[in-house]
Amino acid sequence: MAKATLTISSKNYSSWSLRGWLLTKFSGLDFEEIVTAPDDPSARAEILLLSSSILVPCLRHDGAVVWDTLAIAEYLNEVMPDAGLLPTDRIQRAHCRSICGEIHSGFTTLRASLPVNLKGHFPGFKIWSRAQADIDRVWFIWRDCLEKSGGPFLFGERRTMADAMYAPVVTRFVTYDVKLEPRLKTYADTIMAMPEMQEWIAAAKDEPAEIEELEVEY
Numbered sequence: 766m767a768k769a770t771l772t773i774s775s776k777n778y779s780s781w782s783l784r785g786w787l788l789t790k791f792s793g794l795d796f797e798e799i800v801t802a803p804d805d806p807s808a809r810a811e812i813l814l815l816s817s818s819i820l821v822p823c824l825r826h827d828g829a830v831v832w833d834t835l836a837i838a839e840y841l842n843e844v845m846p847d848a849g850l851l852p853t854d855r856i857q858r859a860h861c862r863s864i865c866g867e868i869h870s871g872f873t874t875l876r877a878s879l880p881v882n883l884k885g886h887f888p889g890f891k892i893w894s895r896a897q898a899d900i901d902r903v904w905f906i907w908r909d910c911l912e913k914s915g916g917p918f919l920f921g922e923r924r925t926m927a928d929a930m931y932a933p934v935v936t937r938f939v940t941y942d943v944k945l946e947p948r949l950k951t952y953a954d955t956i957m958a959m960p961e962m963q964e965w966i967a968a969a970k971d972e973p974a975e976i977e978e979l980e981v982e983y
Contacts, residue, residue: 768795768796768797769789769794769795769796769797769824769825769826769827770796770797770798770799770824770825770826771785771786771789771796771797771798771799771822771823771824771825772799772800772801772821772822772823772825773785773786773798773799773800773801773821773822774800774801774802774821775969775972776800776883776965776968776969776972777881777882777883777884777969777970777972778880778881778882778883779821779881780876780881780933780936781821781822781834782821782822783881783932783933783936783965784822784834784929784930784932784933785821785822785823785824785834785837786798786822786961786965787928787929787932787961787962787965788834788837788838788841788850788926788929789824789837789841790961791841791848791850791924791925791926791928791929791961792841792842792844792845792848792850793845793847793848794826794841794844794845796824796826801821820832822834822837824837824840824841826840826844827844834869834930835865835866835869838850838865838926838929838930842926849923849924849925850925850926851925851926852920852921852925857914857920860910860920861919861920861925861926861927864906864910864919864927864930864931865926865927865930867906868903868930868931868934869930871899872899872902872903872934874893874895874896874898874899875896875899875900875903875934875937878892878893878895878896879892879896879937879940879941879943880937881933881936881937881940882940883936883940883965883966883969883970884969884970884972885940886939886940886942887940887941887942888942889942890941890942890943892941892943900943903931903934904945904946904949906931907919907931907949907952908948908949910927911948911949911952916948916951916952916955917951917952917955918952918955919931919952924959928956931956932956932962935953935956935957936957936966938953939953939957
């Protein structure tokens with residue numbers, strides 16, 4: 766069987782690429798990265814939220830081509846069932862799928878107001894009220910999950926697809942100096958300390974390209 770490939774775009778700016786990459790890493794599937802330059806027109810449109818469809822990341826494996834992060838998550842759960850991308854309990858699985866779907870399709874103001882930028886740091890960043898509403902909802906989701914599971918991850922001891930889906934939000938909170946209560950900060954620190962996250966961040970900081978629209982402090 767040929768090695769799987771995962772096409773991604775910018776490690777500094779692309780939340781979707783980070784999600785797909787973490788999901789594939791969590792699954793244990795052996796894969797090769799194919800990186801699309803951030804200045805590629807299609808990749809740039811996706812990163813700047815100007816594209817009607819998100820085609821990156823794209824996983825190719827054993828004849829399957831999967832290009833949506835939720836679809837990638839479900840596919841990986843199917844082909845790598847021992848990875849635990851979904852909780853074993855039926856009710857927890859439903860909860861996990863629900864919060865993954867919510868972050869996948871919602872939080873548009875948070876995305877637009879606090880774009881992913883791993884090389885950036887904006888202490889004292891002014892957060893718009895509509896973005897704060899999205900942040901409050903994320904906090905509620907994290908609190909609810911951690912109270913039920915006991916942590917350290919959203920559904921307990923094992924990382925699930927939910928942790929991959931919310932990891933870009935963690936990076937946004939770091940970049941824009943969003944203050945977290947102790948329990949949520951512990952969770953955020955746990956995500957940022959994962960070896961996979963450290964590997965991704967190191968690569969992001971080595972990227973030479975910059976997207977000017979995402980470098981403006983606004």
